Amino acid sequence: MAEREVDIAILGAGSAGLSAFRAASRHTDSVALIDPGPLGTTCARVGCMPSKLLIAAAEAAHAVHEAPLFGVHPGPLRIDGREVMARVRSERDRFVGFVLDDIAAIEARHRIEGRARFTGPQRLRVDLNDGGTLDLHARRVVIATGSHPALPAEWRAALGERLIVNDDVFDWQDLPASIAVVGAGTIGLELAQALHRLGVRVRLLGRGTKVGPLSDPELQALGATVFEAALPLQREAAVTSVEREGGGVRVRWHTPQGEHEESFDLLLAATGRTPNIEALAPAAAGLTLDEHGVPAFDPHTLQIGRGPVFIAGDVNVDRPLLHEAADEGLIAGDSAGRSLTAGLDALPPQPRRTPLAIVFSDPQIALAGLSHRQLCAAGTRFGTGRVSFANQGRSRVIARNVGALHVYGELGTRRLLGAELLGPAAEHLAHLLAWSIQRGETVDAALAQPFYHPVIEEGLRTALRELRKALDARATQPCEGCEPGE
Structure with missing residues (x-):
């Protein structure tokens, strides 16, 4: 040795x-x-890069599907699963x-x-x-x-190679005909929506009521509505049994509406890591x-x-x-x-960057800085600025007018603390917000920056204006509708 x-x-x-x-x-x-x-x-x-390659293919397919909205009528859509996966690999x-x-x-x-x-x-x-x-x-x-990936041992025993995790997806030679995705967090949502748009019969099963990482109750409710309309999704779904059925799997689950079962080629477990x-x-x-x-x-x-x-x-x-x-x-x-x-006893602390997280769903989800849940748990006194993208100019022009943005500012200091958003260009808006938060900017300083017209960023300006109003109106009031630990 x-x-x-x-x-x-x-x-x-x-x-x-x-x-x-x-x-x-x-x-x-x-x-x-x-x-x-x-x-x-x-x-x-097996993570961010191959998943975005699959999502890019799905976005191309969806663009063809949505083209008639603009008076553009392409020929019949044909998705070649082997070509899709060849580019991904x-x-x-x-x-x-x-x-x-x-x-x-x-x-x-x-x-x-x-x-x-x-x-x-x-x-x-x-x-x-x-x-x-x-x-x-x-x-x-x-x-x-x-x-x-965390996998229930009983599922592996029952399904063998018919139970997969996201790591397995990116070695596929072709797209399956059908798949059940268990877990409506970031990984499950991204892959389920991408595969759905690529013509795979998908069922996304979420154990809880929320979809993705949003913690703001208003945005959670909006997100659930948006994604239930966008793909076959069932929330509050508890899987009760899985079994092999010929060359595929049979999945049974319970929701408040009753018992359900369906057969698929594969079951993808996106149940955490x-x-x-x-x-x-x-x-x-x-x-x-x-x-x-x-x-x-x-x-x-x-x-x-x-x-x-x-x-x-x-x-x-x-x-x-x-x-x-x-x-x-x-x-x-x-x-x-x-x-x-x-020595080991007095190491100097090193600064951490402002938290930033993005989900590449459609519409995208993003969190920058402190989340609504974190602010409430800390008992922070804050105000909220809101904007809906439903009637936001640039979003309507490109027919991506779905979702909303909430930005949070501290009462008293007026500093930007965090934001949660569901909507178009969320990956870019979240970066702008994270940079402002890390610089310690106030809502007033952020509003002093230039905003072009017409751009989606004008929606951010609207939210910041609403935040300024909220902070002005509630300068002596407690935390907005929340208690520590909420």
């Missing part, structure tokens, strides 16, 4: 791990990047190739191909891909092992996991307690998004590196 000592061991070569490696390498040359493969990051291989592989090139550029002495687990607080055993074993002593460890930490034997490192399977950590240093282990990216289930994983990797790698000389 081989042995080795390093200053910093980084477990995982995804977005967080690669960022952590770069940051740690600024402090020491004794860094090991450990990953069993396959390499290529979750985003590039080809472009996906191109994106993965860029990541593989970055990893290959890292000197071989820093890369270890194998699966690691703790044998002590600063000791790791790595089962190497070549069959060997390596005992590694690391002064600091960064856990950046990501997460995996689980952090990849149990297999690391965290107890051997003295790490105690909470009910979510994650140890307590400082979000501004990514340090677990005051110990030598740091945790970054999807594995800590804090902000499971690519840009956040990359930022967390930088923070964790830098903190680990700094602690080599500064």
